[in-house]
Amino acid sequence: MSTRIAFLKGHGTENDFVIVPDPENVIDLSPAAVAALCDRRAGIGGDGVLHVVRSAAHPEAEDMAAEAEWFMDYRNGDGSVAEMCGNGVRVFARYLQRAGHVAEGDVAVATRGGVKTVHIAKDGDITVGMGKALLPEGEVTVRVGEHSWPARNVNMGNPHAVAFVADLAHAGDLLSPPSYSPASAYPDGVNVEFVVDRGPGHVAMRVHERGSGETRSCGTGACAVAVATARRDGADPAVTGTPVTCTVDLPGGTLVITERPDGEIEMTGPAVIVAEGEIDAEWLADAARRRA
Numbered sequence: 096m097s098t099r100i101a102f103l104k105g106h107g108t109e110n111d112f113v114i115v116p117d118p119e120n121v122i123d124l125s126p127a128a129v130a131a132l133c134d135r136r137a138g139i140g141g142d143g144v145l146h147v148v149r150s151a152a153h154p155e156a157e158d159m160a161a162e163a164e165w166f167m168d169y170r171n172g173d174g175s176v177a178e179m180c181g182n183g184v185r186v187f188a189r190y191l192q193r194a195g196h197v198a199e200g201d202v203a204v205a206t207r208g209g210v211k212t213v214h215i216a217k218d219g220d221i222t223v224g225m226g227k228a229l230l231p232e233g234e235v236t237v238r239v240g241e242h243s244w245p246a247r248n249v250n251m252g253n254p255h256a257v258a259f260v261a262d263l264a265h266a267g268d269l270l271s272p273p274s275y276s277p278a279s280a281y282p283d284g285v286n287v288e289f290v291v292d293r294g295p296g297h298v299a300m301r302v303h304e305r306g307s308g309e310t311r312s313c314g315t316g317a318c319a320v321a322v323a324t325a326r327r328d329g330a331d332p333a334v335t336g337t338p339v340t341c342t343v344d345l346p347g348g349t350l351v352i353t354e355r356p357d358g359e360i361e362m363t364g365p366a367v368i369v370a371e372g373e374i375d376a377e378w379l380a381d382a383a384r385r386r387a
């Protein structure tokens with residue numbers, strides 16, 4: 096009988112993930128294996144993989160082990176590695192709670208973007224301290240078909256280009272990545288957000304994610320959008336001393352983002368585990384071989 100690999104499936108505002116618990120980091124999750132798992136027809140399907148590893152067992156996280164027992168080894172659906180995933184870290188915490196590794200309240204999670212504090216509330220929502228946004232200087236232009244827009248460069252640990260548009264439909268089908276210039280603004284590629292206003296402190300967005308394509312939600316993207324919207328409107332909590340909150344509607348749900356006067360950003364939203372099962376390890380190895 097072939098070996099089985101346990102998995103779960105979960106999502107945060109429909110940004111969906113294959114969760115692979117692997118405390119001792121023994122599963123060979125090559126980029127091709129990740130892409131095979133995320134394949135929506137031939138695999139389980141997901142925007143990315145949340146590889147759940149003890150920090151002490153992962154070379155990229157062992158230096159965070161004293162602060163955070165668990166490391167979110169996040170991968171995009173194409174197998175590429177990303178620094179941070181805001182929806183992913185909420186779903187990751189939900190998995191830890193369901194598995195009995197943590198209880199309600201605060202839990203520290205190691206990520207490639209540093210240790211994040213996640214709060215699991217009684218009411219079911221999960222809040223994550225996303226850290227501070229960086230706003231690199233310089234003009235960026237984003238293009239889709241005949242449309243082009245100036246975009247704000249926002250770094251949430253991972254790179255974002257935020258474009259305010261007249262109509263979300265102008266972003267087209269987003270089946271291929273929007274182009275951008277200058278290329279030097281994003282040497283490692285970029286997540287692109289398209290934003291329209293819905294009212295004071297309230298926007299709606301679509302996103303094309305680096306390594307995953309158009310997704311139904313992006314947590315780091317929603318934070319980037321909240322900060323870009325505040326600055327566009329002349330609001331900066333560091334200057335006024337007053338927190339700024341933005342409600343961000345995405346195709347898959349709503350996220351609430353607050354930027355505090357110290358620059359720290361908190362994001363609140365749902366995180367759900369929808370299924371669990373077992374993967375045939377032989378199938379995964381074969382599927383990965385065929386893609387490699």
Ligand SMILES: N[C@@H](CCC[C@H](N)C(=O)O)C(=O)O
Nearest residue numbers: 177180181182253313314315
């Ligand atoms: N969906 C995520 C972001 C995942 C990483 C991104 N695609 C990248 O490559 O930077 C989120 O919720 O933040």
